[in-house]
Amino acid sequence: MARGSQQAQQAMTPMNETTSERTMQMSAASSGTATSLPDRTAGTPATESLTIIDNRTGKQYDVPISQGTVRATDLRQIKASADDFGLMTYDPAFQNTAACRSRISYIDGDKGVLLYRGYPIEQLAEQSTFLETAYLILFGELPTAVELESWTRDITLHTMLHENIKKLMEGFQYDAHPMGVFLSTVGALSTTYPDAKRIQDEENRRLQILRLIAKVPSIAAYAYRHSIGRPYIYPDNSLSFTGNFLNMLFRMTEVQYRPHPILERALDVLFILHADHEQNCSTSVMRGIGSAHGDPYSSLAGAAAALYGPLHGGANEAVLHMLKEIGSVKNIPDFITRVKKGEGRLMGFGHRVYKSYDPRARIIKQTADLVFSVTGRNPFLDIALELERIALEDEYFVSRKLYPNVDFYSGLIYQAMGFKVDMFPVLFAIPRTAGWLAQWDEMLRDPDQKIARPRQIYVGEARRDYVPREKRR
Ligand code: ACO
Numbered sequence: 094m095a096r097g098s099q100q101a102q103q104a105m106t107p108m109n110e111t112t113s114e115r116t117m118q119m120s121a122a123s124s125g126t127a128t129s130l131p132d133r134t135a136g137t138p139a140t141e142s143l144t145i146i147d148n149r150t151g152k153q154y155d156v157p158i159s160q161g162t163v164r165a166t167d168l169r170q171i172k173a174s175a176d177d178f179g180l181m182t183y184d185p186a187f188q189n190t191a192a193c194r195s196r197i198s199y200i201d202g203d204k205g206v207l208l209y210r211g212y213p214i215e216q217l218a219e220q221s222t223f224l225e226t227a228y229l230i231l232f233g234e235l236p237t238a239v240e241l242e243s244w245t246r247d248i249t250l251h252t253m254l255h256e257n258i259k260k261l262m263e264g265f266q267y268d269a270h271p272m273g274v275f276l277s278t279v280g281a282l283s284t285t286y287p288d289a290k291r292i293q294d295e296e297n298r299r300l301q302i303l304r305l306i307a308k309v310p311s312i313a314a315y316a317y318r319h320s321i322g323r324p325y326i327y328p329d330n331s332l333s334f335t336g337n338f339l340n341m342l343f344r345m346t347e348v349q350y351r352p353h354p355i356l357e358r359a360l361d362v363l364f365i366l367h368a369d370h371e372q373n374c375s376t377s378v379m380r381g382i383g384s385a386h387g388d389p390y391s392s393l394a395g396a397a398a399a400l401y402g403p404l405h406g407g408a409n410e411a412v413l414h415m416l417k418e419i420g421s422v423k424n425i426p427d428f429i430t431r432v433k434k435g436e437g438r439l440m441g442f443g444h445r446v447y448k449s450y451d452p453r454a455r456i457i458k459q460t461a462d463l464v465f466s467v468t469g470r471n472p473f474l475d476i477a478l479e480l481e482r483i484a485l486e487d488e489y490f491v492s493r494k495l496y497p498n499v500d501f502y503s504g505l506i507y508q509a510m511g512f513k514v515d516m517f518p519v520l521f522a523i524p525r526t527a528g529w530l531a532q533w534d535e536m537l538r539d540p541d542q543k544i545a546r547p548r549q550i551y552v553g554e555a556r557r558d559y560v561p562r563e564k565r566r
Contacts, residue, residue, distance in 0.1 A: 198369045202446035223364035227527035251307035252328035271316040272518040280394030289388035313519045314341030335361040366453040369528025375399035379529040384545040408500035409517040412441040416473040441501030448494040457502045468509040
């Protein structure tokens with residue numbers, strides 16, 4: 094993929110820095126590394142085209158191919174008659190439709206590759222931190238030491254929540270699901286920051302992005318403390334992003350909370366792995382709501398609501414419920430038989446894009462060993478390992494290319510670290526906030542984008558006249 098100055102100019106500039114300074118730095122940096130990706134991302138010659146013969150009319154059309162795609166609107170010229178609307182594509186669940194061009198993350202589903210802005214997820218998980226990765230995802234390049242320091246300071250300055258938001262959260266039922274509390278509170282922040290509506294103002298967008306990344310851990314921690322009836326803990330700005338989050342979750346009476354360094358790092362790695370994942374369900378919602386030009390808090394509340402579902406980010410919670418239900422290794426064959434009969438799914442397995450091992454699941458498995466060396470082994474681990482062993486050999490899963498995804502092992506780590514199972518989707522939403530916001534910002538900058546508005550194939554009744562109530566049968 095060519096990573097030239099155009100990319101540098103399209104990425105956001107961080108706070109406290111001029112665009113020209115940033116562009117110069119990025120242009121210089123981008124001349125160094127090159128990542129080889131398939132033609133789809135590198136572009137194809139303008140001469141490539143698709144010839145279509147409409148057998149209804151015998152007419153022939155040449156449709157240009159660019160970057161391995163044809164434009165759906167180019168098909169509209171194909172009409173059966175003069176008053177025909179023109180040909181459309183039917184693609185429920187967007188299985189073969191690119192809705193945008195993006196420079197943020199890249200997945201090769203067959204090879205199990207995930208890159209953020211060109212950097213392999215394995216390298217970021219080993220060498221980066223979540224805040225640095227969030228910067229990379231948002232602004233397009235790894236920060237210099239000075240930029241990282243300034244970014245970290247800016248985030249730290251925005252971790253507090255308005256006291257009214259605390260009161261709002263206190264109004265939830267004591268057993269409210271933390272993800273419901275989280276997404277409602279994020280939405281409510283739009284009333285605290287009405288200036289967030291000015292989405293065309295680039296500086297203002299940056300401020301809201303900073304606020305959101307800084308405040309989501311505080312909201313998540315308050316949702317958790319509320320659910321266990323403990324007082325809220327204010328942020329401790331002397332700790333790291335993840336260390337402070339652990340402080341707000343778990344601090345009791347100690348004067349200063351000190352997170353265990355292995356657990357702090359493990360959570361940071363999990364946050365890196367969850368930070369972005371191209372056009373998944375919740376990101377598409379973020380872009381979809383954002384395309385109507387609402388404020389980012391409302392869009393992000395919608396994205397979090399999409400993530401909550403058990404087929405998406407709620408799967409980590411569903412995996413733990415599944416492991417509990419299976420109960421013991423000896424019950425696994427029965428469980429697998431039921432899944433193969435269609436009586437339920439093996440949660441944490443399968444993915445729309447990955448048709449080989451999810452690279453994030455591989456890193457999470459390694460991280461789990463580290464965490465268990467501190468917390469002790471999660472008793473469900475044996476069931477998970479045996480499920481994976483059987484599924485990777487079983488014809489049903491092999492033929493459908495079903496492998497463990499990011500959610501299969503993450504819950505085991507979260508549980509070992511002391512999180513309640515219903516907190517798992519919230520732990521996903523915190524880092525994904527960076528990805529959602531980067532995708533939202535990219536969408537607003539993209540001149541190709543308009544309000545998201547799919548077409549439909551109407552299959553309902555033809556026009557008919559209203560029947561008065563007394564005449565209905
Ligand atoms: N267990 C059993 N069978 C499965 C599973 C599973 N986890 N996933 C897919 N299949 C089967 C389907 O029944 C279908 O079989 P069929 O062809 O005989 O009808 C085939 O595999 C294809 O499945 P689809 O549902 O068409 O695949 P799709 O791409 O639409 O779904 C999804 C992907 C939603 C992730 C699916 O694999 C699933 O439900 N997995 C379990 C939930 C989960 O772990 N979600 C987290 C995904 S990662 C994330 O969002 C963060």
